[in-house]
Amino acid sequence: MNGPKSANRARPRSSVLTDSLSVAAAVLASIAAIQLVSGSSVVTLAFAGGLTVLGLIVFAASRFQAAPSAQIEPALPDWTVTVAAIEQPGVAVAITDRANRLVCANAAYESWFGSAFAPPRLPVDAPSAELLARMARAAWRDGSSGEVTTLTAEDRSWTAEAVRSGRADDYLIWRFTAILRHEPLVAITRQVTGAFGRMLSAAGIAAALVGADGAVRAANPAFARRAGGDETASMVGMDFAALLLTDERDRIFYAREGRKGAAQTLIHVPLADPQEFAPGSEAATQEPVLMLLFDAGTALGGLAGDRGGQAPQLEALLEQLPLGLAMTDRDGHFLFANPAFMRAAGIEGRPLPPYPSDLVIARDKTAMSDAVRRFGQGPASSGDIAVRLRSEPDEPVSLGLAGVRGLGEAAVLLSLADTSEETRLRRQVAQATKMQAVGQLAGGVAHDFNNVLTAIIGYCDLMLLRHTPGDSDYDDIQQIKANSNRAASLTRQLLAFSRQQTLQPETLQLPDILSEVSQLLKRLLGAKITLKVHHDRNLGPVRADPRQLEQVIINLAVNARDAIQAKGGGESATGTLTFSTRRVEAQDIRRMGSEIVPAGDYTVLVAEDTGGGIPPAVMSKIFEPFFTTKELGKGTGLGLSTVYGIVKQSGGFIFASNAKAPDGQVKGARFTIYLPVHNVTEDELAKAEAEEAARDWSGGGRILLVEDEDMVRAVAERALARQGYDIVTASDGDEGLELVRGGEKFDLVVSDVVMPAMDGPAMAREIRKLQPRLPILFMSGYAEEQLRNQIDIEAMHFMPKPFSVQQIADKVAGILAGKARGG
Structure with missing residues (x-):
């Protein structure tokens, strides 16, 4: 983006010279015309003198006007130099003025954010926008935004910083650097085309990353030189198979060199995770592969017993791969294992054992040894075997094996995916599933147990009303009630575990x-x-x-x-x-x-x-x-x-x-x-005051009690009848609904939630169609929050089980008092 440019530019010298010659020619022509017409030299000289004086006057006037103009309208700065100076690959640079207007920016900035946006107003998420505003204020105030800040958008993120600059400190310079997410294939591409690829080239190893379509995605200089004739040539997009040829003995040559060139050893390294894709499956064949080629007569000494040769370079390449890879000789001795293999095998930070069979449990040792020996001594082939590692004896894993030839001696390539994170997540899912199942069981048991405890505690309360301290039965009744409350605390623990308990927050x-x-x-x-x-x-x-x-x-x-x-x-x-x-x-x-x-x-x-x-x-x-x-x-x-x-x-x-x-x-x-953190609302304060005022209710009322458990219904009926209420009972939802349909008038419905046939919420919805303002009080051993999420009924009240005689009396009084006030 270019900045403002001067509106008054100096005219080129060639243009001024041409105009001057044109004027002179016109003057001479006019003098000649006067001489020809008049025939008098005096008249001609007078005309020429007049033109000369007039020309001098015009010249002096133009010089007089040009000088002040240059002083009044100075040339604006040329930002093209600044744009060229801030052009940096991979870094977006922008300059803004005091009004936060974009003065100039480089190409990376326009590509990432567009010239329509100027910092700190950029297309980022809300927290990042707030951070940008803080950075701008800090930079104008302190000269710098301070620490480098991380910004995020939907699918990208950057680090950002800002500094104040200019002769009058009237500009901010912003720098943004993209944060690249780690992608294994991207990392491998960089390794192949970067310094490591050049190291392989120096060792005589050609490397190419080939996509599932057979096209080359990346290549090191050695491959470009051997296959294309120029190590600086781009091989991207070329058909990898077309760059090679084979003879009748299945030897591999570069197509450019023909059979006169050296035969090549080709190592095929799949980059598909065997934990996600079965080896050889159609899905696995859609993943890119790494191809390594070197002259067939060259031995990798480190893999054949000699630690010289090209083994260090090959091991360095394998260490960069996200897939766990290890290699053994034909006798099954470990030669090398990359860090991913060590992590997957559970031996990270420990020495590599002598044999692969040392990694598995005793029962799988024989099968492991036989498989390594078979792939090491037989023809080149590949396969996999299910084993259980000593680090995770309960989790079978798939270990890939491939016979490798052309490395001086026969060898076996082992592949093992690092599934530690996947195993952890699988255990968490299993744990959550188990917790949910046990929670549902505990909640159901506690719900039924609460019905029994409601009856026991209620009858104890009623018996205590007829006995006074000192009676022979008083202490026994108190003991029964205390033990019942202790059992109720156990059900609360079960409901707490299953997250179905009734909280009173x-x-x-x-x-x-x-x-x-x-x-x-x-x-x-x-x-x-x-x-x-x-x-x-x-x-x-x-x-x-x-x-x-x-x-x-x-x-x-x-x-x-x-x-x-x-x-x-x-x-x-x-x-x-x-x-x-x-x-x-x-x-x-x-x-x-x-x-x-x-x-x-x-x-x-x-x-x-x-x-x-x-x-x-x-x-x-x-x-x-x-x-x-x-x-x-x-x-x-x-x-x-x-x-x-x-x-x-x-x-x-x-x-x-x-x-x-x-x-x-x-x-x-x-x-x-x-x-x-919870902020108290005005509605909560008003609700608390209303509940406090409702405790003094003594106005009576007619109540419909619906409960399928006979013992709970009997306790609730006697508890409410003692308070002077007129009680009508029903054993299920159908019976309660028929009473309302028959014309019965009630001030309150007290109902259980879970009942056979028609449950409490279904009955309440039908009753509301007949009496829209009739309040409903539900009794249940499940959590109030859970019920409110499942039952969408206005003016619904809740009473947790088990409850005492006094608790249900206070709850009913509060509801009826609120109804009387019009609440």
Whole structure:
């Protein structure tokens, strides 16, 4: 893009000279015409003198006007020189003025962003646009934007920086550098055409990257020289097979050299991942391949016993490939293995064993040895074998084998894909599936159990109304109720694990919860274990059930205590448990680059102990239900699974890791819980005030009670009848709907959710067609949030099971009081 240019340019000298000659010719012609007409020399001289004076006057006037003009309109800067200076391959450079207008830019900038956009207003995502605005302000203020910043668009990303420049500091110079995503084939192409390809050429090895269509994608100088006659020639797009020929003995020659040239040894290196494509399959044949050619009489000494020759160059090339490759001699001794093979075989960082059979379990050793020997001593061929590695004895892998000839002696090429990341993801999916299945089972069991507990607790409440302290049965009834509440807490744990429990969330601060349970924690930990608490400033409020958060903290503390005592040898062991809270903003989450935690503001709770840490084999199982490392009878295995369920149902995230000491040794376990910051709304404040005012309701009413469980229906009927309500019962949804259709008038419907035939939500929708403003109260052992997501009914209320007589009475009173006020 060129900058502004001067509007007043000096005329060329040739043009001025031509104009002057034309004027002189015209003057002489006119003088001659006067002389011819008048015939008088006096008249002719007078006319010539007049023209001379007039010409002098015009010349002086033009000189007088030209000088001020040059002073008033100075020439504008010529930006073409600047454009030529900033032209850099792979770097976009742009210059903007004080008004953020684009003054000039190089070709890379126009290609990436276009001349219609000027920094900091570029076609990038919202966070990057904000970063650009900050960079501009910092550059105008400080002279530089500071650190190099990363920008992203839909499919591209760049690093950016800006500096202030100019004699009056009135310009900003922007530089953008593209961030190239790592592509294995792109890396191999660069290796073949770059310095490494030239190294291969110097060693006499020609290399070409060939696509599935047989066309050359890249070639090193040796291949270009032998196949095209010029090592600088571009071989891209040429048919690889057409550049070679074979004779009756299947020897390979370059077509340009003919049979007079040296026969070639061709090594075919597939670049298809055998974990994704079966060797030899149609899909695998669609992937590019690397072709290596060298004179057939040349031996790669390093692969045949001599470490000289071309082996170092070939090994260096194999090290760059993403596919795990190794080579053995005909007797099965390892000669070489690239890093990808070492990672895939689970021996990264350790010496290469003598034989490939040392990598597999004992049962597969014989099959492995036989396969290597067969491919090493027989004709050149390829195949694969399923084996189980010692590093992963439960996961069979496919090991590719190919007999290689022309390397001085027979050899076997082994290929093994690095599937460590895929294995990890497969385990996570299996773990999630198992957790979901067990969660569904636990939720169903807890739901049915809650119906039984509702009846037990309700009857205990009714019996206590007829007994007073001191009666012979009073203490027994209290004991039954206490045990029932204990069983109800067990069902809450099951529902917490399956994320189906009923939460009663409140807006709270984490330091307040830690303060309330700190005395209990000290008693749980004992005198030998030190409890430390640290709080960050300006923590945001979170919305969660305070009782459930207390359960989370207590479970983590109990686990830490047990770990410290197990490490130290008993109850006399000493250690430290530290709870700390931190404030994490959205920009910190984006900087973390987490794929799990979405960007946003969080309040983080960190629990860290000195119990020796979590073994790697246990790390993936700690949140599983009923998994425990404690002795038989000393742990249910529901502690951390409950913590996991409570955190996830509260909209948070929990991560387990090991804390390390300054020397790098593991010192203990660390649990990090992210809870999203919640901002209190006016609607929530108004709802809380309305619920508080509704507790004083005593206006009575007529209630339709629909419940398929006889014992639960009986308890709820007696509890509500005691409060003076007129109760009409129904055993299922069909019966309840018929009562309303028959003309019965009710102030409230109290219904179970899951019932045979017509369930509660279906009945409620039909009733609403008849009485649109009739409030509905659902009773269920499932989570309220889950039900609200499945049931789209306005003015729906919820009562969790199990409930006491007082709880259902208070809930019904609150609903009827709100209805009376018109809410």
